[in-house]
Amino acid sequence: GAVVSQHPSRVICKSGTSVKIECRSLDFQATTMFWYRQFPKQSLMLMATSNEGSKATYEQGVEKDKFLINHASLTLSTLTVTSAHPEDSSFYICSARETSGGSTDTQYFGPGTRLTVL
Amino acid sequence: SQKIEQNSEALNIQEGKTATLTCNYTNYSPAYLQWYRQDPGRGPVFLLLIRENEKEKRKERLKVTFDTTLKQSLFHITASQPADSATYLCALDHNYGQNFVFGPGTRLSVLP
Secondary structure, rough: OOEEEEEEOOOEEEEOOEEEEEEOOOOOOOOEEEEEEOOOOOOOOOEEEOOOOOHHHHHHHHOOEEEEEEEEOOEEEEEEEEEEEHHEEEEEEEEEEEOOOOOOOOOOEEOEEEEEOO | OEEEEEEOOOEEEEEOOEEEEEEEEOOOOOEEEEEEEEEOOOOEEEEEEEEEOEEEEEEEOOOEEOOOOOOOEEEEEEEHHHHOOEEEEEEEEEEOEEEEEEEOEEEEEEEO
């Protein structure tokens, strides 16, 4: 099946710094990638939808200036958490939609990135 | 308001038995529904997709049903094994398949 990778898998940073997380589709092209956040014992919450070559669409309540998304190619999307604070500590997961032209394309998820802001 | 619920936060069953997980939704009209497995500290892994015009879907020991009248999907694991222990998430298509909305998940523990 399709494989999605994320880097780094774990990051610890000081409050006020910025952190970049990469999401790559390894063996398929993904015109659409999604970024989710998951707090302990809670489900995935969609943060934004990233389309290659265009601006990301953010869900309500997600600050686009704080969570910068770049989808520069069909296999790479990045999420930058700017000026991170302890409340941004979470598990960030990306997914990529394998485009087959239908409306039921499956999302394949990356392994996630654990962000801890001290 | 729109809501997705999964029957229980945690479910314990004995090895060899059939595990049945429930996903109920309110004020959604999904064209299809998906089930994922998530292990601790890992991303979700796709298991099965069932469309609104399908009553049942099977894959090896897994079976999913979809009742659009009841607004409910049931996910069954037959002959369960300790290796099946994980959190299982249901997800509905949203915005005409542009993205998905996930349920809170059910943490399944299969006891040897």
